[in-house]
Amino acid sequence: MKITSYLQIVQKVLIEKELIEQCRNGDLHNFRKVVEKTSPMIFSVAFRMLGDEDSARDIVQETMITIWQKLAKIKSADTYKTWVYRIAVNKCYDQMRKQKRQKERRYDDQTWALISNHMSEEGITELENKDNAQIINFLTNKLSHKQKAVFILSELEEMPADEIAKITGMNRSAVKANLYYARKNIESLLRKYL
Amino acid sequence: MKMTEGNDRYKYNKMMEILRNSKPDLIQPEEIENEVIRKIRNEDQKTGMVSDFIESLFSWVYVGWVRRSLVGAAVVLVAVFIYQQGYILKQVRNINERVVNIGNEQVSVPPSDFARRLTLYKMSTKLAPAGEIRVSEKQLEELLNSYDELLVKYKDLIRIIEEDPALKQYIENKLNEEGNKKSDI
Numbered sequence: 001m002k003i004t005s006y007l008q009i010v011q012k013v014l015i016e017k018e019l020i021e022q023c024r025n026g027d028l029h030n031f032r033k034v035v036e037k038t039s040p041m042i043f044s045v046a047f048r049m050l051g052d053e054d055s056a057r058d059i060v061q062e063t064m065i066t067i068w069q070k071l072a073k074i075k076s077a078d079t080y081k082t083w084v085y086r087i088a089v090n091k092c093y094d095q096m097r098k099q100k101r102q103k104e105r106r107y108d109d110q111t112w113a114l115i116s117n118h119m120s121e122e123g124i125t126e127l128e129n130k131d132n133a134q135i136i137n138f139l140t141n142k143l144s145h146k147q148k149a150v151f152i153l154s155e156l157e158e159m160p161a162d163e164i165a166k167i168t169g170m171n172r173s174a175v176k177a178n179l180y181y182a183r184k185n186i187e188s189l190l191r192k193y194l
Numbered sequence: 195m196k197m198t199e200g201n202d203r204y205k206y207n208k209m210m211e212i213l214r215n216s217k218p219d220l221i222q223p224e225e226i227e228n229e230v231i232r233k234i235r236n237e238d239q240k241t242g243m244v245s246d247f248i249e250s251l252f253s254w255v256y257v258g259w260v261r262r263s264l265v266g267a268a269v270v271l272v273a274v275f276i277y278q279q280g281y282i283l284k285q286v287r288n289i290n291e292r293v294v295n296i297g298n299e300q301v302s303v304p305p306s307d308f309a310r311r312l313t314l315y316k317m318s319t320k321l322a323p324a325g326e327i328r329v330s331e332k333q334l335e336e337l338l339n340s341y342d343e344l345l346v347k348y349k350d351l352i353r354i355i356e357e358d359p360a361l362k363q364y365i366e367n368k369l370n371e372e373g374n375k376k377s378d379i
Contacts, residue, residue, distance in 0.1 A: 028234065035227045040220050047218040056218070057226060064230045065237075118212050119205065127216035136213065155210050183206065190205045 020080050024071050035064050041081075042088045048152045049092040050099070051137035053129055059095060063088045085167045089149055096145050111138045112193050139186050150175055151182035 022030045039060050046056035046063075066087050074083055111134055118125050118135075127135065136156075140148045146168065153164045154175075161175045168175065220226070251268070252261050355362050 028231065028238075031234070032227055032231055035230050036223065039223050039226055043220040044218050053218075053221075057220075060220075060226050061230055061233070064226075065233055068230075068234050069237075115209070119208055124208075124211045124215050127212065129218055132213065132216045132218060135209075139209070156213055158214065186209075187202050187206045190209060191202050 017078070020071070023068075024074075031068060034067075038064065038067070038084055042084065045085065045088055045152065045157060046092055047129070047133065048136055048156055049089070049148060050095055051133040052099075053133070055095055055099075059088060059091050062091055066091075082163060082166045085153075085163075086169075089153075089167055092149070093145055096148075111135065115193075139189060140182075142185055142189075143182050144178075146170070147178045147182040147185075150178040151186075154179050155183075 019030055019034060023034055042060045042063050043056050046059035047053060050056055050059070063084065067084060074080065114131055115135055115138070118127070136152075140151060143151065149168055150164055150170075153159045153167065154161070159167075161172050161179075164170075164175045165172050170178070248265055252264050355365060
């Protein structure tokens, strides 16, 4: 199930090799198409990691500009997607460090009420961006940056451990360990309050 | 216990399903596209001026590596030229400062080596190192003139003595007498 949906996502955001190759030769017109196809996947990861729409949009812009500047340096178009995610995740790490310095987030009963409402509903509901950010921020608040990144890439973006290892620069067992602690932490939160 | 674990897993899975299902919406993606392209164009314009200049210089070369080598060689030559000019300028400034110092400084020489240093100064126009006697350049010039005059007069005197044998004999006798007196003492 997981692998199937992951493949669907890959197919959805798949950038044709030819398009990438053209952009590597400095074709800015085709790069607009690359931006169009790549932006949603970067935004998804950035939004879930940062929990803020404006910051996520900034990350998309910065990542796309970095991609343009360094596109010629990637070995082949095959590694494009992993490479894009790696740039985006690193930029998110930087942003998270800044945010942590700026303010410690506070959460109240309102978030629990929101989670409780959605959990009690029969089917699987779809959250608006604002609620989505609020819940992810709340659940991942106690996680380290690495644990948060692994949790989001694995559980929400549904990527396999090998790819997460390539994106984050960790080895496979470190990815699994981080994911284990993240799950445990979130489960205990849900057990405590729901 | 198993019931609790199962319940926890259910809550967790349901929460994950909700979050997975709620893919963040990128509102107005074209704004991001335009902004990215605009920023890239601005960056390109900044670097474009340099590449235009290189293009105008080396447009006659079509082979990539030859063009790059020529650009590299040009950069090295310009760097060497700038370094050379800077070095020459520095040397000229040093010489200039040295001339000014000669005009203002006082010269010091030890008394025992005075004549030799005067000659040396005359020959090389360099300043003697610090010592016990301090004279200005003007005073030194006067001394040099006196020394020259003295030298001329001495040579004239020797010539006159050489021309007159009687005078020469008389002076030799006098010098011998003086020598004998000194040895007796």
